[in-house]
Amino acid sequence: MKSVLASTILGIGHHVPSKVVTNNDLAKLMTTSDEWIVQRSGIKERRYIEHSGIGASDLALPASKMALEHAGITAKDVDAIIFATLSPDHNFPGSGCFLGDKLGLPGVPALDVRNQCSGFLYGLSVADAWVRAGVYEHVLLVGAEVHSTGIELNDRGRDVAVLFGDGAGAAIIGAAKEPGQGLKALEIHADGSGAKELWLEAPASAYDPRLTKEMIDEGKHFPAMNGKQVFRWATEKMPEVARSVMDAAKVTAADIDLFVPHQANLRINQFVGQKLGIPESKTVTNIEKYGNTTAATIPLGLSEAWREGRCKRGSNVLFAAFGSGFTWGAAVITL
Ligand code: UT7
Numbered sequence: 001m002k003s004v005l006a007s008t009i010l011g012i013g014h015h016v017p018s019k020v021v022t023n024n025d026l027a028k029l030m031t032t033s034d035e036w037i038v039q040r041s042g043i044k045e046r047r048y049i050e051h052s053g054i055g056a057s058d059l060a061l062p063a064s065k066m067a068l069e070h071a072g073i074t075a076k077d078v079d080a081i082i083f084a085t086l087s088p089d090h091n092f093p094g095s096g097c098f099l100g101d102k103l104g105l106p107g108v109p110a111l112d113v114r115n116q117c118s119g120f121l122y123g124l125s126v127a128d129a130w131v132r133a134g135v136y137e138h139v140l141l142v143g144a145e146v147h148s149t150g151i152e153l154n155d156r157g158r159d160v161a162v163l164f165g166d167g168a169g170a171a172i173i174g175a176a177k178e179p180g181q182g183l184k185a186l187e188i189h190a191d192g193s194g195a196k197e198l199w200l201e202a203p204a205s206a207y208d209p210r211l212t213k214e215m216i217d218e219g220k221h222f223p224a225m226n227g228k229q230v231f232r233w234a235t236e237k238m239p240e241v242a243r244s245v246m247d248a249a250k251v252t253a254a255d256i257d258l259f260v261p262h263q264a265n266l267r268i269n270q271f272v273g274q275k276l277g278i279p280e281s282k283t284v285t286n287i288e289k290y291g292n293t294t295a296a297t298i299p300l301g302l303s304e305a306w307r308e309g310r311c312k313r314g315s316n317v318l319f320a321a322f323g324s325g326f327t328w329g330a331a332v333i334t335l
Helices: 023-027 034-041 056-071 095-102 116-133 155-161 192-197 213-218 227-249 266-276 294-307
Strands: 007-015 019-022 045-048 080-084 110-113 139-145 167-175 182-190 258-261 316-323 327-334
Touching: 007 056, 007 116, 007 294, 007 327, 019 023, 023 034, 034 266, 056 080, 056 095, 056 139, 056 167, 056 294, 080 095, 080 116, 095 110, 095 139, 110 116, 116 139, 116 167, 116 182, 116 294, 116 316, 116 327, 139 294, 167 294, 182 227, 192 227, 227 266, 227 316, 227 327, 258 266, 258 294, 294 316
Parallel strands: 007 182, 080 110, 080 139, 258 316
Antiparallel strands: 007 167, 019 045, 139 167, 182 327, 316 327
């Protein structure tokens, strides 16, 4: 296969489970309130899987089919899968292998990406390189999470539990068809000095045994976050990296038709939008409906926005994300 000049998003899709969990529902399980959650995060409700047995790859399957249809191709045209998730169906193998099997794709390579809230952008950087180098023609890039089975729905876990929801987004990455289209700039970063500010400590290969009853009693198998510290980093790094990719792509805020930020906190995104000079009318916000779906937020947000007519082929779209790792990144793409 020959190399191509630019890759783009040929199709996009999403899927969320049908079970709606409101802030008032959570207030029955822990000491919290609709007012606290809305004021601090902007979240009103989130989706949870309907029953046990539904993993990240199950949410990814309908999202992937929607993206394939949007791209006008079939599963048989997929040359590689990249699956971004922090909540894989099982510890190993990766969710990409489970998804490939569900799509009926024996032999198609499947790469799992473990970069949390920045996972979609990390995956996009790999998909873009593969497509431009002519390694693969169509890459299925997924971000999917099932958080609801891994959060502590009581007072001890309330600071994290109220923020997260389940969902999936999927994109087909392939060669741009028209001159001027495609990924213009992308940057990804990491700083492991913040690794323990937002992490899930156990089970851990660093401990022998990896998980004990004591660890479970202490809740070490649930995510833990230093919210204020993450907030501080996110509001510094997201505008910084977004500006950097806009400069690299030679676009200004006025050229951006749609801004799709990671959905961790409405206040973070309002701050970032203001710093960049991008109005709320051009910014995708769906955190009120879905909470934080980590690797899924960006493709889920783009998929909804595209179907609502908020972007189309030729639109300039800015992505930006920050999360556990710490990891962060941004991209400018002309659809
Ligand atoms: O996608 C991954 C990246 N994650 C993020 O970007 C998250 C970044 N951080 C944040 O969004 C915010 O820090 C939070 C929304 C997580 C928290 O907001 P905050 O304004 O930083 O609140 P806080 O953690 O300082 O907590 C304030 C108070 C505390 O009580 P005291 O110490 O003031 O008495 C908490 O114990 O609110 C209490 N609190 C709660 N109250 C009701 C913590 N969680 C809850 C809760 N309901 N769920």
